[in-house]
Amino acid sequence: MNKKENNISNSKKALHLGKGLGWDNVYFIGIGGIGMSALAKYFHANKKYVAGYDKTSTEITDSLVALGIDIHFEDAVKHIPSSFLNADETLVVYTPAIHSGHTELEYFRSNGYQVLKRSQVLGLITEHTFCLAVAGTHGKTTTTSILGHLMYECNVPVTAFLGGISENYNSNLIIKGTEVTVVEADEFDRSFLTLSPDMACITSMDADHLDIYGDASHLMKSFEDFSKKVKVNGKLFVKNGLPLKGITYGIEDHSDYSVQNIKIKNGAYVFDVKTPKTVLKDFQFNLPGRHNLSNALIALAMAVEYGCPYRQLAEALASYKGVKRRFTYQIKTEDFVFIDDYAHHPEEINAVYQAIREMYPGKKIVAIFQPHLFSRTRDFADDFAKSLSQFDEIMLLDIYPARELPIEGITSKWLLDKVKNPNKQLISKNEIVSKIHQSKADILLTIGAGDIGEEVKHIKKEFSVAS
Known part of the structure; x- marks a missing residue:
């Protein structure tokens, strides 16, 4: 790790909110993350030249591009805009989700750039x-x-x-x-x-x-x-x-x-x-x-x-309206309600279930859950099974790996076997719409912190027409 990365004290004067930020350029590795993109918007609002890399294009990266932020999706130094290839004028911000062998990250570390984690930058911004x-x-x-x-x-x-x-x-x-x-x-x-x-x-x-x-x-x-x-x-x-x-x-x-x-x-x-x-x-x-x-x-x-x-x-x-993917109503009619939520821990699933039952007593609730991380699924398997069993019907997608490699024996099928409710099944993404039709749900709930959120628009399109 480059010595400059630990020398945070040199950066304090530069990251003072409301003052002149010390770098002309801020480059983000993993710019599409929810926390990283907020920082990117902050620096852009402070008239800095912002650019970055991410693995895939998403709605978040699209929103940043719409602001005029330069983003590319191949890990290659040749794609970094030339004005950022100046260590004295460029701050590099990265997320811990980026692996250590990342080509661009290693380039910046090896060439004397100020390289900081997202959390370090946020800490410095808030300090004063x-x-x-x-x-x-x-x-x-x-x-x-x-x-x-x-x-x-x-x-x-x-x-x-x-x-x-x-x-x-x-x-x-x-x-x-x-x-x-x-x-x-x-x-x-x-x-x-x-x-x-x-x-x-x-x-x-x-x-x-x-x-x-x-x-x-x-x-x-x-x-x-x-x-x-x-x-x-x-x-x-x-x-x-x-x-x-x-x-x-x-x-x-x-x-x-x-x-x-x-x-x-x-x-x-x-x-x-x-x-x-x-x-x-x-x-x-x-x-x-x-x-x-x-x-x-x-x-x-x-x-x-x-x-x-x-x-x-x-x-x-x-006047508060909420946060997207936090108990977000996608469809709300007398005959059918579709709610999407980010819940990815047993206690969060319990809280969502309590909220739905309080608002819709007696209605059939069907939950589609995408487990997030092999390690979390392993560590809380019994609690997940108990929380999921409360719903009238449960459908499980494969585990979303995020930053992890598979763990032997830890699968959605393994988790499903622990669920006591007999109305349960393992499904693939391309089966979601047909399985929902078959379920005859009054209340549909999609839950998870992985890419299940990308399926929401397809479900909404199908059932908005149907309802």
Whole structure:
């Protein structure tokens, strides 16, 4: 690894939000990732020349190209624009998903470029701002997008980096100013330890990413380390019941911040919020599921502690539309509902099931699930089987490998055998539409963090016509 890659202190002055960024050019390796593309948009908005590489063309890369960002899809130095072949004027940003033998990455490392991980760059950008960070094994993206939206609508000079595409802004970057940053603090490969937030929350600490951490205790230790990154006189918020000290939040309990008097009106939650000082009345939130209500509560708590006015917060929350692939309605008619969700952990699947059952009692729910990572499937197989068994019918696609090679014996068939519900089957992508027709589902749910999202448009096209 090039010595420059570790010499982050030299970069601090260059990445100060609202100041002149030290490089004219920023080159991204893995530019199509959700976190990488948000950074690419940020630098582009700051009038930098941005370009990059990714393995395949996607809707995200298409959106970047539409902004005028140069992207290519073959790993070859000859495709790098000539203006980036200048080590003094070019910052190189890469994602850990890129393998170490990547030709372009090795070229930059061998030729004296400043090469930094995405998490390092995000940490440097946020260092000289008032930073609000959202951590947790579940709920990060939705909570971050709610908080970014609340701050934006309350006229806070905020830049929010999201791990998903906001329905309100059709983007994973929200910009209204440069003094405040809202960031998703990702525990994967401990990248959230690059942050030094003024406020932070931890939504959950369930075991995950055991391919990185080895066991749950090391994951817990990483969250403890993150909690210590909060600046002196900063504020840490924790979901009630987590083994960390901080300002607590919860639903219908005695937490410092608590949702009270919950009602469902016209498919939306209406509720009050008890704060340490008072009770704020009549909030409305349009996303289903108690897990989403919890996400809304912590976003409200952080915005209240920041100083946002109650009435503006109430109006902002009511106007929040959600994040794409987070309980996203694709079709919603009296006879057929199609929902797509990013859930890829047993607890997330449980939360989605609870939300659907609450909204659609008595309806037949058919779930199509694409497991994500061989290691995660292996580590949580029994929990996956239990969560999937709750649905009326389950269809499994092959495991999406992402960054992993196959693990012997770990297959979707192996997982399916553990599912107790007899209404189950293994299917291929080209069978999806026909199998849905055969299922006679009232509610169809597609879930997973792999490329199942690419199938959504085909399903929507077929059943929008049919319904």
